[in-house]
Amino acid sequence: MTMSDWLKIDPRQVHVPPEVENVHGVEIQVFVSPYDIPKAIRGEYDKRERRFIIDFDYLDQEPLKELPEKHVTRVVGELSGRLRRLKIDVDALNAKTVALQVLQERVLGALDTWAGQEPQVARQHAYAAAKEAIKSTKGKVYEAFTGAR
Amino acid sequence: MIMKGEGLARLLFRFAWVVQGLTVAVGVSAQMIHRVEMPPDWETIPDVPGWYWHLVHALKQHTWWITISCFVLASLAGWMKVAVGPPKLWLQVHKLLDQFQARAFPPPSNSNAPPLHHNRVTLFQHRPWIWAFCCWPGTGWMVPIQRSGVATRKTAARFRAPDDAERVEGIAGTVWVRSGTIFVPTLEGQGSKLLPAIKVDAPDSRIDEYAKRTFTSERWIRRRMKRLHNDGCLHRSFCGFPVTVEGKPWGVLVIDSMEGALDPAHISDAFTPYETALSTLLAGR
Numbered sequence: 001m002t003m004s005d006w007l008k009i010d011p012r013q014v015h016v017p018p019e020v021e022n023v024h025g026v027e028i029q030v031f032v033s034p035y036d037i038p039k040a041i042r043g044e045y046d047k048r049e050r051r052f053i054i055d056f057d058y059l060d061q062e063p064l065k066e067l068p069e070k071h072v073t074r075v076v077g078e079l080s081g082r083l084r085r086l087k088i089d090v091d092a093l094n095a096k097t098v099a100l101q102v103l104q105e106r107v108l109g110a111l112d113t114w115a116g117q118e119p120q121v122a123r124q125h126a127y128a129a130a131k132e133a134i135k136s137t138k139g140k141v142y143e144a145f146t147g148a149r
Numbered sequence: 150m151i152m153k154g155e156g157l158a159r160l161l162f163r164f165a166w167v168v169q170g171l172t173v174a175v176g177v178s179a180q181m182i183h184r185v186e187m188p189p190d191w192e193t194i195p196d197v198p199g200w201y202w203h204l205v206h207a208l209k210q211h212t213w214w215i216t217i218s219c220f221v222l223a224s225l226a227g228w229m230k231v232a233v234g235p236p237k238l239w240l241q242v243h244k245l246l247d248q249f250q251a252r253a254f255p256p257p258s259n260s261n262a263p264p265l266h267h268n269r270v271t272l273f274q275h276r277p278w279i280w281a282f283c284c285w286p287g288t289g290w291m292v293p294i295q296r297s298g299v300a301t302r303k304t305a306a307r308f309r310a311p312d313d314a315e316r317v318e319g320i321a322g323t324v325w326v327r328s329g330t331i332f333v334p335t336l337e338g339q340g341s342k343l344l345p346a347i348k349v350d351a352p353d354s355r356i357d358e359y360a361k362r363t364f365t366s367e368r369w370i371r372r373r374m375k376r377l378h379n380d381g382c383l384h385r386s387f388c389g390f391p392v393t394v395e396g397k398p399w400g401v402l403v404i405d406s407m408e409g410a411l412d413p414a415h416i417s418d419a420f421t422p423y424e425t426a427l428s429t430l431l432a433g434r
Binding site: 011012018019020021023024025026027028029030031032033034035059060061062063077078079080082120121122125 | 323327328329330331332333335336337338339340361362364390391392393394395396397413414417418420421424425428432
């Protein structure tokens with residue numbers, strides 16, 4: 001397995017647009033909670049299983065549960081639902097040549113899909129924060145993937 | 150100055166500590182005495198006071214009742230200690246809130262620094278039940294646990310946060326059900342105007358607007374106004390965000406200011422160094 005270091009996330013670089021809500025006739029903006037913004041992320045490539053893994057680190061630890069899907073498996077916090085780990089089946093993306101761009105699109109696309117499936121605004125924000133955290137690394141999180149192939 | 154109920158909590162914690170120690174000691178002693186062989190002529194042994202053997206005899210006869218009672222009492226005392234939390238921990242939380250407040254509201258370069266209670270940080274905990282003479286004590290409440298500074302700490306401001314999200318009250322309750330960060334006034338849009346200044350003689354229209362925008366009732370605001378003196382004014386901007394411990398919603402942090410609108414980026418920056426410490430402290434309860 002190719003390991004890469006944790007990349008610290010600057011919360012100022014995580015731009016999640018607020019949700020505008022109307023509470024008894026009063027308009028409010030609901031922003032992402034600081035607890036839902038990843039503090040650090042890292043990418044690693046498991047050569048044996050041919051999976052690219054992205055880990056997210058938050059303020060607090062909690063029990064985890066795995067939610068396997070067709071090509072992307074996500075590990076989320078059992079209580080908070082925060083995204084803790086993404087495992088992308090690289091072979092399933094493209095049989096022979098997997099371009100970095102395809103991987104990036106798949107990761108960000110999956111995050112958008114899951115955010116859309118969440119009924120709670122706070123959970124939608126958490127996925128959006130994870131997406132923004134990945135984008136804020138400016139591709140550094142994928143270095144383990146490009147370096148290993 | 151301590152928070153309202155903080156003195157009682159300290160007393161309860163110490164009482165529970167003593168009760169737990171005593172019950173464990175009595176329970177263990179009862180088990181040890183149970184193994185002591187009573188001499189056949191114990192009632193007539195000279196040099197040993199009669200009450201001693203009577204006590205030993207009684208303990209031997211009721212060993213198991215005593216042990217079970219001691220176990221139950223020690224468990225109850227242990228539960229009380231956990232529920233109240235160690236006073237030293239709350240002291241550390243208070244220090245942390247003070248540091249956060251100082252970072253969020255640095256004193257201005259000129260000498261006209263506002264008093265500490267003009268800009269406050271309050272930690273609310275969500276409790277399913279409160280011991281108070283009020284309507285619906287068991288519906289879920291946001292209760293102030295710690296507040297920065299030295300003044301206005303004896304607050305009785307608690308807000309309803311029931312399962313029915315439509316009936317939540319206050320900034321704390323609204324933040325709790327939404328699990329997100331809220332600023333009043335908002336950054337843009339209809340609610341971006343600073344909250345109206347509420348002084349002792351504030352007109353009804355202002356009170357109504359203030360109550361509406363802070364998700365409280367007019368009656369509640371009027372009660373707060375009764376505590377105002379001379380030029381005193383209610384806080385004019387708020388920010389609240391949820392606090393989670395080990396992934397589980399725990400409570401809410403509310404920042405309020407009399408000075409003007411709060412800057413989200415600045416508040417977020419100010420809280421960053423204390424995020425982990427607060428979660429760790431609260432997880433250690």
